[in-house]
Amino acid sequence: MIIQALQAENLFKFKKLSLTGLPTAGRILLSGPNESGKTAVVEAICLGLFGRTASLEASQLAKAVKWGEEQAAVTVTFSGSDDQSYTVCRYVDAKGHGQASLSQTGADEPMVKGVEAVDQAVLALAGFDFQQYMETLFLAQNPREGSAREETIQTLAGVADLDGLANALTAEMATSEAEIAQGDAQVEQLQAQLADLNLQEEALGTLERERDAAVEQLAAVDREIDRWQLFAAEMQGAADGIESHTGRLLQCGLESGLEAWQSRVKSVGQALVGMDAVCQRHHVEMDAVPGAALRKATEDLGKRLSRATAFMEEVASHRYGLAVWLGEIPSKEGTDTxxxxxxxxxxxxxxxxxxxxxxxxxxxxxxxxxxxxxxxxxxxxxxxxxxxxxxxxxxxxxxxxxxxxxxxxxxxxxxxxxxxxxxxxxxxxxxxxxxxxxxxxxxxxxxxxxxxxxxxxxxxxxxxxESLPRQVEKLVQLEEGEWVAGLAEWAKEEGLFLLDAKAQQKFMAQLQGHLETFRQEMAADAAEIAAQQAASQQARQQLGVTIEQLEAAIEQEKARRAQDAAWRAECAALAAERLRQSHQIAVRRIACTLLRGACKGLSIRFNQELRRFIAKAAPLFTQGRYQHLRIDEQLQVAAFSTAKNDFVDFDEISTGVRYQLLLAVRMALAQALAARVGRAQQFIVLDEPFVFFDRQRIRESLDALLRVSDQISQVWVIAQEYEAALAEDLHLSCLTEEDSLVYQG
Amino acid sequence: MNPQEKSNPSEGFQVEDPLAVFTAFSQEEIRRWRSTEPEFDEELHQEAVSLVLGRLKQRLDTAKR
The missing domain is CATH 1.10.287 (Helix Hairpins)
Structure with a gap:
């Protein structure tokens, strides 16, 4: 970086500061008495470039505004590390508010606006920041030995990036180790939770089998209930039929014909058969089928009626034969008529x-x-x-x-x-x-x-x-027929209930009694069925509760399994993450080892190079008296005194020589910085470096400044006065009473 | 010795590229470990080298921007 121009208004003591057409190589000497503004010029350069000065931080810039003015402005035109020309403008008001822009010199529009953006852009173009500038390119009036921070030295050595990366990787390792510890704690907690969960592999299957068995039992009970309901309904239907048909049978009397008796008896019989079928379908023992007495009576009645029917059929057959004999009915050939x-x-x-x-x-x-x-x-x-x-x-x-x-x-x-x-x-x-x-x-x-x-x-x-009794009475009076005697006998015994009112009343009373017995049996059976239904319903209710409990237990077990799986997955993920973190740590540990090794080598070679440079530059500033220097890693300088024939510590050297050596060290650091930034030319600022020098030393040091380095070509030097200024030097004299400094090259 | 007759001390001022320094150093270290460590995990070491080179390049690119 070379300063090409510097312009300012209302800055520090200057109402106007305008240095244009500055030489890109050579010495720029600033001289003048105290309070004449020499340091203000280089402070203006620093403010323009970095937004602050050695004495004023960014928050204190209000003090940079000339007393009584509202606003100060500074413009620095410089060549960057890319050899392009840039102009940075900064404005500061009396309240310390700053504004900034950066543009390529000659361009109408700024390429960067805003203080922070301009700071970053200048940093990129310069290749160094304010601190590095102050510790390498700016030699203050009262420099300390070494005067460069470790960070700056590391940057110059090229170690900063490696060391910074090593530190970052170390931090990452610490983070990974913390995460591993945290993960281990989580795994331990999860293992404890899994142990508490105590998941049994067969538990869910057992519960599901129990649930399925209960569901099957429920279905069986439902079928049982349906069967009982159907049984009850069918029994009731059959019973109603028996009641109805028996009632109709009980309505038969002496006037009822044999067919009516037979039809009703048949209906009762069929109803009883229906009851039997119902009981058979429902696997009821025949002994337990209700209506046994009614059934027996009905069967007996049926037999009696069958005998009567047989007699009637014989009568009819007899009549038919007589009719055939008489020829009233056509007959087959050969039939006796x-x-x-x-x-x-x-x-x-x-x-x-x-x-x-x-x-x-x-x-x-x-x-x-x-x-x-x-x-x-x-x-x-x-x-x-x-x-x-x-x-x-x-x-x-x-x-x-x-x-x-x-x-x-x-x-x-x-x-x-x-x-x-x-x-x-x-x-x-x-x-x-x-x-x-x-x-x-x-x-x-x-x-x-x-x-x-x-x-x-x-x-x-x-x-x-005629009615059946009259019919039988007339038939038994017939003189002819084999059935007559049998019918007469039937009429006196088996068929008496059909023919005799008293006998019929007795028979009906018996039948009514059988019907009542049937009702009682049906009531008992209905009660038993109801009891069975109630028992089934109770069993169903209990099974429902059991199934609900099992379902809840299954859901709970599933939730537990899901929880178990989730925790195990979490453990697996944590284990995988631990493995990954461990791998990352191993990789970073190796990386750090390599980085530290590379840093060490880099530092050693940089220090060697720096010592070599200082050892060669020091004689230029000491007129060859101190050619042998010993500089440790902290840049502590020990010089070999030919008078003492030994290395002497820095404190043992005279103040003038010490400042000469410090100048050599600073030039070495400046060269290192310039070399680190690139191949571009670099300016350096020396604020009254020759305070303790005599005129000879000043002359020789000024001469040496441009010979130390090919890259450090523009040297700004501040001094009270220059008696040894050469014609090729730019000499700017500052006067205490003047508030402007103008130079146009 | 006349100082003015001395050669320019800035000649040969070596500023090393940290990326190159690390690459050379790491490869030399790996070569040495490979030849001396019975259970040397070269894959792990190469991963470490790749990590550093990637991150360094990223840092340097960021610094340039």
């Missing part, structure tokens, strides 16, 4: 009459022939000569040409045969006559039977229209 029997008899009677007529004729003829042949034979036997006999012989020869008297016995034999035939025919005729009489008698009997049968049918039909 009145008409067919009569027809047969008539035919047989006619046949006998015809055969008897034919047989009579044959008997007559045989008898005549026998008598004629016998008479002819007798005539021939006893009166062969008679005329009649002579007349007979030709007839015989006509019939039998070989007739001879010797055949007369044959003739008698034939006559006998005819007579026998006539006798036989007469016998048959008598037999036929007898059969004819029989047929006539049979026809008469059929006629009589027809009348009887018709009367029976009439009686049966009349009885059928």
């Amino acid at each position: 009145l008409h067919r029997t009569q027809s047969q008899r008539h035919e047989q009677l006619l046949y006998c009459a015809k055969r008897r007529q034919r047989t009579g004729l044959m008997v007559t003829i045989a008898l005549l022939l026998g008598l004629l042949l016998g008479a002819a034979g007798g005539l021939l036997q006893f009166q062969p000569e008679s005329n009649l006999a002579s007349m007979i012989v030709p007839l015989l020869k006509m019939v039998y040409p070989a007739w001879d008297a010797a055949l007369l016995p044959v003739l008698f034999g034939v006559a006998v045969v005819f007579l026998l035939l006539a006798t036989n025919g007469a016998g048959r005729n008598f037999g036929l006559r007898k059969k004819m009489v029989e047929h006539e008698q049979a026809l008469a009997a059929l006629k009589a039977r027809e009348a009887v049968v018709r009367q029976m049918i009439q009686n049966m039909d009349a009885a059928a229209k």
Whole structure:
């Protein structure tokens, strides 16, 4: 950095300060008496560059404003480390408020505005900050030995970045170790919590199995309840049917027909069968089925009615047979009927009459022939000569040409045969006559039977229209029928309740008693079913409570498992984080070791280089008297005194020589800074460095200033007076009574 | 000796690049550890070197800005 121009208004003692066209290389000498403003010039440079001065901090800048003025301004034009020209402007009012801008020289618009931004931009362009400037490039009037802070030395050595990084990594390690300790504590706490949680692996499965079993039991109980409800409903339905049909049966009386009795008994029976089916479906033992007495009575009644029905069927069958016999109902061929029997008899009677007529004729003829042949034979036997006999012989020869008297016995034999035939025919005729009489008698009997049968049918039909008692009474009076005796017996015993009012009343009373017994049994069964339903409901309620408790326990167990998993995951995450942190620590520990090693080497080489530079610069400022210097790491200087033939401490050296050596050290630091910043040229400010120098030393030191370093080319030197100023130097004289300083190069 | 006849003391003033110094130093250290440490974890050391170089470059870039 080279100061190219410096302008200010109302700053410190100056109303106007304008130094333009300053030489970029060479010495700029500021001289003048005390209070003439020499130091104010370099303070103005410092204020322009860094926003503060060696004596005024940023908060004290109000003191920089010229007394009585409202505002001060300072403008510094300089070349940066990039060799570009920049102009920084700062304004300070009487209250200390500052404003700043930075622009490339010649540009209309500033590149940076604001105090902080300008400070940062100048730092970047200069390559050093205020402290580094003060400790390397600005030599105050009363410098201390070394005079540079460790931070500045580290920066100059290039160690600062490495050391800063090492410190940062060390801090990170400390943070990681703290986090590891914190993580370990968390893990320990989590382990304790996990131990307290005491999660059992099988617990959830056991609870779920218990819950599933309870749910199945609940479903079974629900089915049981449904079954009981269905059983109760079906029982009640069957009972209602039995009640209803038995009630209808109880309404039967003497006027009720057999069909009505049978129908109602059948309905009661069916209702009882329905009850049996209900009980069977619900696995009730038959002994426990209600209505046993009613069932037995009904079955007995059914048997009795069945017997009556059988009798009635026999009656009907009988009537049917009679009707068929009478021909009122068509019948199959061959069936014995009145008409067919009569027809047969008539035919047989006619046949006998015809055969008897034919047989009579044959008997007559045989008898005549026998008598004629016998008479002819007798005539021939006893009166062969008679005329009649002579007349007979030709007839015989006509019939039998070989007739001879010797055949007369044959003739008698034939006559006998005819007579026998006539006798036989007469016998048959008598037999036929007898059969004819029989047929006539049979026809008469059929006629009589027809009348009887018709009367029976009439009686049966009349009885059928009567009530059952009257019907039975009439039927048993019929003279014909195998069933009559049985029906009469049934009417006296089994069927008496149907026919007799008293017996029927007794029977109905028994039936009513059976019905009442059935009701009581049903009530008992209903009570038992209700008790079973209540028990099932209670079991269901208990199972519901159990399931709720199990569900709650399952949810709690799940929550515990989730908590366990979360804590274990947290432990795993913490373990992974611990591993990562440990790895980071290991990496950083190695990094720090390497950084410290590199820093140490860097520091050693920097110090060697600095000592080498000081050792070479010191003779330039001591006129070769102190060529051998020993400078430790804290830049403590010991000089080799040829007079004492030994190194002497800094305090043992004369004040003039000490300041000469300090000047050499400061030039070395300035060179180090310039070299660290880059290759650009650098200015340095020396505030009255030659106070203890004699004129010879001043002359030689001024001469040496520009020879120490190639980079430190612009040297600002403040002194009371310069007798040794050379023509090439820029000499600016400050006067106490003047409040302006103007130079235009 | 006449001081004016001395060579310029600034010649050869060595200002070392910390990045380069660290790189050279770390590689030399790793080489030495590798050859002397039976259980040397080179991967860990190279990670440390990479960490430092990355962070240093970041710091230097930040300082330049």
